[in-house]
Amino acid sequence: MQCWSGGAKTGRAPGWCGSEAQAKNGARAGVFPFDPRAPRAYMGRNQYAGATVLRAILSLFGTVFSLLTLAIMVIALSIGAIFHIYGKDLPSHESLANYTPPTISRIYSGQGRIIDEFARERRLFTPAEDIPDLVKQAFISAEDKNFYTHGGYDARGIAAAVVEAVRTRGRTVRGASTITQQVMKNFLLSGDRQLARKIKEIILATRIEETLSKEKILELYLNEIFLGQNSYGVAAAAQTYFNKTLGELAPHEAATIASMPKAPSDYHPVREKERLLQRRNFVLREMAENGYISDEVYKVEKAAPLRSVQNGDFDAFSGELPPRDYFTDEIRRQLSQDFGEGEFFTGGLSVRATIDPEMQLRAAQALRRQLESYDRSQGKWRGTGLSLPEEALASEESWRKALGALAVARDIDQGGQWYPAVVLETGDQEMRIGIEGVPETEAEPQVVPRKDVAWLPGDFKKTFKRGDVVHVRRMVDDDSGAFVRWTLRQVAEVQGGFMAMDVNTGRVLAMQGGFSYQASVFNRATQAMRQPGSSFKPFVYAAALDSGYTPATIVIDAPIEIDTPQGLWRPRNSSNKFYGPTPMRTGIEQSRNLMTIRLAQEVGMDVVADYAERFGVYDNMGQFLANSLGSEETTLYNMVAAYAMFANGGERVRPTLVDRVQDRYGKTIYRHDERDCVDCNDPTLPDNRGPRIVSDRERVMDAITAYQLTSMMKGVVDRGTASGAINLPVPVAGKTGTTNDARDVWFVGFTSNIAAGCYIGHDQPRGLGRSAYGSSLCGPVFQEFMTEAVKKYGGGPFQVPPGGHFLKIDRFTGARLSDDASGDYVVAEYFRDGEEPVFGIMFDGGFAMGNDLDLFNSGSREAVQEVITSTGEKAKVGGKASFGSMSSGGLY
Missing domain, CATH: 1.10.3810.10 (Biosynthetic peptidoglycan transglycosylase-like)
Known part of the structure; x- marks a missing residue:
């Protein structure tokens, strides 16, 4: 037997032993290569076996390595391909x-x-x-x-x-x-x-x-x-x-x-x-x-x-944070419109509001007090309209949890904080309640005595049921502040709005759009479109004064009959009386409707409409005579801003709730006050002189006209329709407004630096009752607010512009009086220099006066009778109201 070492050089299979004939046969069969010329080597059997195993292991490792290398390459290429595919079109x-x-x-x-x-x-x-x-x-x-x-x-x-x-x-x-x-x-x-x-x-x-x-x-x-x-x-x-x-x-x-x-x-x-x-x-x-x-x-x-x-x-x-109110929500509404809702809610804006928190609280309290007073006078209980199911009353824990989950107003602070409460039990003389967030104590038992709702008609037990959700507040002693009892309250059904602003800058200091923001987010100061009634009349008189009329001009107060597409229109005065020839001053002081219509007809409704639009009361006023009495709707916001222009001498002022807006980086992107301070940085400015502020405000009416109108409106407060409601330590001018059936009642007025206005009415307009007038409902709101505003912001005489002079006039007849005349009938009117007034001329607006007209005489009672018409509606009439016989020419 022979053994060959073989290998690549010999051409023989490695480690093979056998005869030469066997080797040749194996080579011919292709089992292993055989080269008889290669040198032969002989080894032992053990050596041959070891070499065989080693070579087998090396061969296996080589194969595995090759496979792993190939796999890694495939994986790498796959990963690369995946990342290439997914790496395309990715966001930046x-x-x-x-x-x-x-x-x-x-x-x-x-x-x-x-x-x-x-x-x-x-x-x-x-x-x-x-x-x-x-x-x-x-x-x-x-x-x-x-x-x-x-x-x-x-x-x-x-x-x-x-x-x-x-x-x-x-x-x-x-x-x-x-x-x-x-x-x-x-x-x-x-x-x-x-x-x-x-x-x-x-x-x-x-x-x-x-x-x-x-x-x-x-x-x-x-x-x-x-x-x-x-x-x-x-x-x-x-x-x-x-x-x-x-x-x-x-x-x-x-x-x-x-x-x-x-x-x-x-x-x-x-x-x-x-x-x-x-x-x-x-x-x-x-x-x-x-x-x-x-x-x-x-x-x-x-x-x-x-x-x-x-x-x-x-x-x-x-x-x-204070509860969200009408003021900040109106800022949200206006800035969302100016900057876009997305920017306002996500832009990190810093908004400096014009609000005076102290005066805002006064405005809310004054309006709520009047709304609640009127509501209680109606003697009707509505409560919150909510109730808890019987299963929620099983335990204190359950009713507290259920009460806390209800959407009920929690932002009312009127005479004390108002708390939501639930009626737990009604007895003969009192009812037991559970009050949200207030644990019951011996000193303040949570019961309401029957006498607390004595203002309500009807049976005590039938009015209140177990589970009813109500509002309550603490009643305390006025002197000591000690607890007296819990008293029931309800959000007033009648609503209204109030607003006050600086007459020179337009900065809104206070705004209340209803009784409670959480009860109703609808802002009645800016969103409610209401008829201003007689509070619109100053714009008719302003148009007349700028058209050459004076406060002493005589205008006829007599019946008018106008044929309209809707039928025959017969306007009347609130008193159902006719007063004949009367000076313009008295016409606005006593709010005479018929005089206003005749004056509007004389001046032209196109001129009146232009004035109303110029002052921002309307965008596009209809030129109908009825609109001279304030029948077209506008907002309290627009009315107060317009009155501010009377107060500041006739310069345009735009109301604003925002002084400044800064972006997230502190950059100012809006500023309301665009006036320039000429010498604010002047180091040589004397200590006794303030910096000079330069304004480029547009003039919307003549300064003398503004003063004449202001003087006439001061008469409204001093002796006219608002004399019983307004009493302040500084000069005040204003105008009442009451629409048909007292659906809306108004008072808008101003001092030398603050204009404020109020309106009250139902959201779905309906009459407020026979005793409802602008002076009786809105007058007290203005009085309460302005009493505090005057303490804080002061006030003084209205500035008299140059270019005119005073003359004493009889305010009942319009006649010229001597310079030393005195008495309650005497009034000093301001006239333009170079324009001598012509006395004795009367204007009727094209509506003639009957020669036997029964006119009202001074000292007579101005009683108004309320009757039921054939249609079942209520109407006010005067017993002496008559057209008389017509003078020549009739109505024209």
């Missing part, structure tokens, strides 16, 4: 460098106090440099401990997540996203758990790591992430959960917030308190292991109780 990550997240827009009072906030996502943007390291470390420990070292994604974390998913057969799919990946998901991708989204997330994460610094990425994350309770970003969350700034957070509080990104709803501080505590402690342990806090601090912080606003451990930040 570079836009994040200039990203500005949606943030809260805040409204501030003139004193710099936050009075309201508006946002779709409650977020307070905080730059990275202003976020404490403690907060950053808490989130890094909770979400991505390798944040500062990885390149956008964590390969080990991804592998561990895959292994966990395979091991649990898909039941456990835990996240392996880094903070960078979460930024990509939150900003540029969807939140679904799909492989495609993960791949895109990784691609974008690696790209953004090359574009932005780690601190910028962390800034985006900490300001964008949702942390529960409608809080976005860490600053808002710190305020929501602890009512603290980021710099005031303790380590355990920072860890609590850092526990939220995982699943905010699963870590609610009340419902899931124990679960949140465990997660918080886990974050604290991670912080300690990462070296961010010491072991001693970790032990102390871990032992700290879990405290939060939601658990009642801290006062809520929202509790420090």
Whole structure:
């Protein structure tokens, strides 16, 4: 037997033994190559076996290596292809460098106090440099401990997540996203758990790591992430959960917030308190292991109780804000229109409002007091219209929970805070109630005696039922302030609006759009279109004064009959009397309708309409004679702004609720006051002289006309229709307004620096009753508010413009009087220089007066009789009202 070593050089099979004939046969069969010329080698059997195994192992390793290399190449090419495919058409990550997240827009009072906030996502943007390291470390420990070292994604974390998913057969799919990946998901991708989204997330994460610094990425994350309770970003969350700034957070509080990104709803501080505590402690342990806090601090912080606003451990930040009211909601409406709703709710605007919080409170109280007084005089109980089912009354805990869930007004402070309450039991002489947020005590038993509702007719037990939801407030002794009893209250059915503004700047100081914002958000000061009635008459008189008439001009007060497409129109005075030839001053002081119509006819309704539009009362006023009596609808907002132009001498003033608007960077993007201060920066300005303010406001009426009209309207308050309601220590001018059947009642007036107005009426217009007038209902509201406004803002004589002179006139006849005349019939009228008034001429507007007309004589009673017409409606008539016989020419 022979053995050959073989190999590549010999051409023989390695390690083969046998006869030469066997070798030749094997070679011919192709089993192994055989070359008889190759040198022969002989080895032992053991040596031959070892060599065979070694060569077999090397061959196997070579094969495996080749396969692995090929597999790696295939995988790499596949991954490359996947990343190439998914890497196309991805959102631009570079836009994040200039990203500005949606943030809260805040409204501030003139004193710099936050009075309201508006946002779709409650977020307070905080730059990275202003976020404490403690907060950053808490989130890094909770979400991505390798944040500062990885390149956008964590390969080990991804592998561990895959292994966990395979091991649990898909039941456990835990996240392996880094903070960078979460930024990509939150900003540029969807939140679904799909492989495609993960791949895109990784691609974008690696790209953004090359574009932005780690601190910028962390800034985006900490300001964008949702942390529960409608809080976005860490600053808002710190305020929501602890009512603290980021710099005031303790380590355990920072860890609590850092526990939220995982699943905010699963870590609610009340419902899931124990679960949140465990997660918080886990974050604290991670912080300690990462070296961010010491072991001693970790032990102390871990032992700290879990405290939060939601658990009642801290006062809520929202509790420090006043309830939203008509003023701030109107700012929201106007700025959403000016800047766009999206910008207002997400742009982080800082809005400096014109509101005077003290005067706003006075306005709300004054209007509510009058509305409630009128409502109680009607003797009708409506309550809230809500009730609790019997099962909710089973226990105190259940009725308190059910009551707290009801949408009922909680923003009323009138004579004290109004509380929602539920009727628990009705007895013969009292009923027992349960009051929201108020525990019952022996000193303040929660019962309402029957005598408290003595103003209501009907049976006590039939009016109130168990489960009825009502409003109550404490009644206290006026002198000592001691508790007397709980008293029932109800939101008034009749509504109204009130507004006050600076006559020189247009700054709205107070605005109340109804009884309660939470009961009805409809703003009746700006949104309600109502007939102004006689409060519109000053615009007719202004048109006449600018057309050459004077306050002493005589206008006929006599019957008028006009044929209209709707039928014969016979307007009348409120008193149903006729007064004959009367000076214009008396016409406006006593609110004579017939004089106003004749004057409008004389001047021309086109001129009157032009004046109304010029003052902003209407955009396009109809030129009908009835509109001279205020039959066309407008808003209280427009009326008060127009009256302010009378007060400031005839210059245009635009009402505003906002002084200034700044964007998120502090840049002023709107300022209302465009006046220039000429010498504000002059260091040589004497101490006894104020800076000179230059205004370029448009003049809408002659200054002398404005003063003449103001003087006439002052007569309305001094001796006219408002004399019994308005009594202030400074000169006041104004005009009452009462529409047909008293569907709307008004009073709009002004001092030398503040204009204010009120209207009262039902939202679905209907008569307020025979005793309802602008002076009796709105006059007290104006009086109460302006009493406090005058104390704060003062007031003085109305400024007399140059270019005129005073003459004494008989206010009843319009006759010229001597300079030394005196008496209640004497009034000093202001006339333009160079224009000597012509006395004795009468204007009838083309409507003649009967020669035997029974006119009202001074001293007669102005009684008005109310009768029932054939249609069943009520109407007011006067016994002496008659057309008399017509003079020559008749009506024309």
